[in-house]
Amino acid sequence: MEYTPREWSGGERRQSRGFRWLALLLFLLFLLVGSLLAKNYQHLGNLLRVLVLVKTQYLHPVSTGALVDGAMQGIVDALDDPYSVYLDARTFKQLQEQIRGSFGGLGILVGLKNNQLTVVRTYENTPAFENGIQPGDVIAKIDQHDARGMDLETAVQLMRGPVGSKVHLSIIRPGRAEPLDLTITRQEISVPTVQSRILDQEAGIGYLAIAQFTEKTAEEVEQALQKLQKEGLKALVLDLRDNPGGELRSAVHVAGYFVPPGPVVYIQYRGGQEDELKAEGQPLRLPLVVLVNGNSASAAEILAGAIKDRGTGRLVGEKTFGKGVVQTVFNLSDGAGLKLTTARYLTPGRHDINKKGIQPDIIVEQAPGAAVDRQLEKARQLLQEKLVRPAA
Structure with missing residues (x-):
């Protein structure tokens, strides 16, 4: 109407x-x-x-x-659903324009912590890094939009924009009494989503971290694994900590390297209909430990849940975030839009993780800013034990 x-x-x-x-x-x-x-x-x-x-x-x-x-x-x-959002005509138009075009960003990775938009990581040589944005900063306002209670996807889209355009952020920093107001010029951001290295050359233990899932992540994972294999890879630590998710199909594609052909995730709709997304190809048959924490969310939880349920690796760290729902965007006749939760994710074992998260096989807590990465050290220890244990 x-x-x-x-x-x-x-x-x-x-x-x-x-x-x-x-x-x-x-x-x-x-x-x-x-x-x-x-x-x-x-x-x-x-x-x-x-x-x-x-x-x-x-x-x-x-x-x-x-x-x-x-x-x-x-x-x-x-609805009391943080992912269902009514978008007025102005905001919805802005989001549509950004999705269609080629746009720049700030160079930060954000997540939801205590329902607040929180900076998880700042990438070097980006506008955010040059303006002093730090992990732990809470983004309270994006231009004229109040970011409190805003869903993650909308917040990310609002911070993106044409290269050379400006965005105004109001930031609350722990230990600082007054908000920090910044005007940042967007730049084209090209940050690899995958990092890899050999942790233990003698044992052949490799390390592969996925920061988020984009259209190019699967290709980056393949290249990283090929490089690690040339360097003598015998076991792998897959780091999904602080990964907020991203492209679902990308996560399913990446799962094909770590689980055998078969279900990765079920998408279940209100009327009982169900889609099954499957892994394809030949997975690595190596000892595998997956690192997760409270900022591992959405597509990262899908990958971690598939590995856990299919029994191809062990999860170490802390319980994941617990975002297991799918949103659909509907156009409204007056130019506004509605992003509505329309389905849920189920892991291969048909576990509903929404608001529950995934419990790791081995719980290892990690204090922020600690000098020693206890979770990574535990993963290395487990893989070393696996490699020296006689085959059954």
């Missing part, structure tokens, strides 16, 4: 027209969902009364469009 927002000026004719518009809106809502809302007539009566009181008694003029936008925002907020 389309509508034209009108500014309220207090004139009788416009007031009458506004009331007719509200009445028509509510009448159509009754017709569309009357059977479902028959038991909630008192709530609808309260809704109508609130609308009328706001239009007639509120101190300042307010447009009908603003009230309807607020009502839609409230409906989505009532």
Whole structure:
């Protein structure tokens, strides 16, 4: 249903027209969902009364469009789902333009910690690094948008933009009383998503870290594994710590290097329909330990869950974040958009990890900024024991 927002000026004719518009809106809502809302007539009566009181008694003029936008925002907020978001026309248009074009960024990796948008990693030689953004910084505002409670995908898209354009960030830094306001110029960011090296040359233990999943991650993983194999790879540490996820298909492709052909993840919809995404190809048949922590989320949890359920590696570290749901973006007729949770992920063992996370096989806590990486050392120890243990 389309509508034209009108500014309220207090004139009788416009007031009458506004009331007719509200009445028509509510009448159509009754017709569309009357059977479902028959038991909630008192709530609808309260809704109508609130609308009328706001239009007639509120101190300042307010447009009908603003009230309807607020009502839609409230409906989505009532779901208590941090990943379902109503996007007003301005924000939705901005996101669409950024998705379609070639855009720059800031050079940071962000995650959600205590429902706050938190910097996990800052890459060297990027705008974020040059402006002094640090891991642990909380991003409170992105341009005019309040980032508190904002879902991760929307926040990332808002920080992206045309190369050379500017973005304003308000940052809360632990130990600093006042917010830090920064204006940063976006640049083209080309940061590899994969890092690798040999940890123990004598034992042949390799290390491969995936920072996030993009369209090029699977190719980077393949190249890194080929390089490690030339260097005598016999066992591998796969580091998924602080990986916020990313492209689902990329994670499924990468899973093919670590699990045999078969299910990687099930996508389950409300009506009972289900999609199964499978690993293909020939996996490495090497001792494997996977590192995870509370910032391992979404696609990273899918890969970790597949390895754990398929029994091809052991998980070490801390319980993962617990994002196991899928969002679909719907276009609304007035230029706005709705990002709505429409499905859930299930691991190959059909475990629902949403809001639960994945428990590692061996729990090893790691203090932030500690001099010794206890989780990595535990992984190395497990692989050394595996390599010297006689075959069964």
